[in-house]
Amino acid sequence: DADEAATLRTPIVAVLGHVDHGKTTLLDKIRGSAVSEGEAGAITQHIGATAVPLSTISEMAGELVDPTDFDLPGLLYIDTPGHHSFSTLRSRGGALADIAVLVVDVNDGFQPQTEEAVDILKRTQTPFIVAANKVDTVPGWNPNEGVPIQESMEQQSERVQGDLNERLYGIIGELSDHDFAADMYWRVQNFQNNVGVVPVSAMTGEGVPDLLTVLMGLSQRYMKDEMQIDVEGPGAGTVLEVKEAQGFGTTVDAVLYDGTIREDDEIVVGGLEAPITTDVRALLQPKPLEEIRTDQAFEKVPEVSAAAGVKIAAPDLDDAMAGAPIRVVRNRDRGRVIADVEEELAEIEVTTEEQGVVVKADTLGSLEAIASTLDEVDIPIVRAEVGDVAPRDVRVAETAEEEKHEVLLAFSVDVLDDAKRLAEQEGVRIFEHDVIYRLVEEYEEYVEEMER
Numbered sequence: 001d002a003d004e005a006a007t008l009r010t011p012i013v014a015v016l017g018h019v020d021h022g023k024t025t026l027l028d029k030i031r032g033s034a035v036s037e038g039e040a041g042a043i044t045q046h047i048g049a050t051a052v053p054l055s056t057i058s059e060m061a062g063e064l065v066d067p068t069d070f071d072l073p074g075l076l077y078i079d080t081p082g083h084h085s086f087s088t089l090r091s092r093g094g095a096l097a098d099i100a101v102l103v104v105d106v107n108d109g110f111q112p113q114t115e116e117a118v119d120i121l122k123r124t125q126t127p128f129i130v131a132a133n134k135v136d137t138v139p140g141w142n143p144n145e146g147v148p149i150q151e152s153m154e155q156q157s158e159r160v161q162g163d164l165n166e167r168l169y170g171i172i173g174e175l176s177d178h179d180f181a182a183d184m185y186w187r188v189q190n191f192q193n194n195v196g197v198v199p200v201s202a203m204t205g206e207g208v209p210d211l212l213t214v215l216m217g218l219s220q221r222y223m224k225d226e227m228q229i230d231v232e233g234p235g236a237g238t239v240l241e242v243k244e245a246q247g248f249g250t251t252v253d254a255v256l257y258d259g260t261i262r263e264d265d266e267i268v269v270g271g272l273e274a275p276i277t278t279d280v281r282a283l284l285q286p287k288p289l290e291e292i293r294t295d296q297a298f299e300k301v302p303e304v305s306a307a308a309g310v311k312i313a314a315p316d317l318d319d320a321m322a323g324a325p326i327r328v329v330r331n332r333d334r335g336r337v338i339a340d341v342e343e344e345l346a347e348i349e350v351t352t353e354e355q356g357v358v359v360k361a362d363t364l365g366s367l368e369a370i371a372s373t374l375d376e377v378d379i380p381i382v383r384a385e386v387g388d389v390a391p392r393d394v395r396v397a398e399t400a401e402e403e404k405h406e407v408l409l410a411f412s413v414d415v416l417d418d419a420k421r422l423a424e425q426e427g428v429r430i431f432e433h434d435v436i437y438r439l440v441e442e443y444e445e446y447v448e449e450m451e452r
């Protein structure tokens with residue numbers, strides 16, 4: 001009922017999967033937008049957030065969803081690029097994503113970033129469903145725009161059905177290899193023990209009603225108790241992105257996963273050097289169904305409640321870090337809140353050694369992911385930081401005792417011109433890549449070559 005809905009937190013749904021498997025297109029279908037088309041090379045470079053109200057969900061799900069069955073206000077979708085920043089989103093202050101959709105292209109099946117995503121979901125014990133996407137590409141498929149998937153499957157030829165089933169069972173097999181008992185969603189009785197696979201086409205919308213229904217059911221059943229949190233309390237969130245906004249200077253795009261944030265609140269934000277304490281100047285909310293990443297017409301609001309994407313304008317945000325925590329102080333002790341933020345930042349701090357490579361990355365989450373990848377292959381790190389590659393980073397790399405450590409690994413950041421020049425001058429090798437395992441692989445190949 002309405003009273004209850006008011007105190008329930010909007011569940012956060014993370015959409016993840018291998019690059020190009022259709023995460024953004026699937027969200028586009030749900031929100032009726034074309035974000036994917038506007039992306040450079042149709043590649044998602046940043047994490048996005050979109051609020052999808054219950055009314056939209058029930059409209060799309062048609063007869064599969066009766067809105068009066070639900071007392072959740074809707075869903076907040078988090079779009080992730082391929083995989084790399086997902087750990088940022090999962091991070092800090094408990095599970096940011098309550099549930100997840102793992103998108104798998106039925107043609108490609110499991111790919112490296114699908115594997116990585118499954119590992120993250122397993123580690124964080126996040127309930128998820130699988131969207132087996134691009135069913136429309138099965139040769140001979142007859143599209144049925146926007147209809148439930150079983151209805152559409154029945155209308156396909158025997159051969160097409162067989163072909164699709166084979167691919168779906170391939171995906172179910174891969175999930176089983178990762179210790180997840182999975183089945184077609186309509187055969188799953190208990191989503192707590194089994195992963196439901198929903199065949200969909202983000203292009204034609206087939207299966208999207210099913211996907212939304214299963215998601216709402218999952219959120220309702222397993223999240224409700226946890227959602228009954230105090231949405232009036234001082235807000236907690238995570239920085240998605242730090243960026244300029246016309247008329248507001250440096251702002252942070254954040255996901256608020258707990259409590260509220262108000263226009264007159266004092267906040268503490270994790271910064272490059274130290275936590276930043278500042279006063280909110282304005283709260284800008286993307287409209288429902290608008291992607292925070294691309295929305296131009298933010299609405300200025302006095303207050304935002306979890307879960308929501310919000311752009312926060314405040315002085316002194318230049319050193320805020322993507323992936324860092326944000327806390328509202330309100331009537332709490334400021335010192336305590338700062339200590340909390342410091343503690344959380346310390347938890348994600350990367351262990352460094354006396355000797356090793358220098359790592360720079362775009363977010364705390366990606367830094368963490370690279371550090372753990374390097375750790376797996378016994379490559380030590382001497383310095384790990386968020387931000388573009390600057391001359392001082394080159395200076396650190398240059399002092400390495402071993403030649404193989406005179407390098408910089410740069411993930412999804414810019415290399416400043418003077419840093420580039422200095423690196424050339426000092427013979428410091430800079431590796432750049434926007435796929436973590438490729439970055440590490442390239443460096444490993446370089447070391448192998450050197451030791452040959």
Ligand code: GTP
Pocket residue numbers: 017018019020021022023024025026036042043044045080081082083133134135136137200201202203204
């Ligand atoms: P990253 O964000 O870069 O990881 O990719 P993504 O998973 O968001 O993929 P995106 O939505 O950008 O889609 C990649 C390509 O696949 C685009 O050209 C889409 O048009 C296409 N595509 C996505 N879903 C479908 C589908 O269901 N059917 C067909 N035929 N094409 C699809």
Ligand code: MG
Pocket residue numbers: 023024025042043044079080081082
């Ligand atoms: Mg995308």
